[in-house]
Amino acid sequence: MLLLIGIILVSVGYIILFTVPSEATYDRVFRQVFFGIGSSIVGAVLLMIYIYKKSL
Secondary structure, eight states: OHHHHHHHHHHHHHHHHHTOOTTOOHHHHHHHHHHHHHHHHHHHHHHHHHHHHHHO
């Protein structure tokens, strides 16, 4: 379950990061970057936990 959720969160984070329109306001860009990076980091942590549990 951690593997699936981690992959989804990382993917959603990258989608959020790369779909910022070029004419967006500073506030919108900052918000999308914040949530995109946050989602990717949370997904990466879940993937690390999954890998750690599998290695035991």
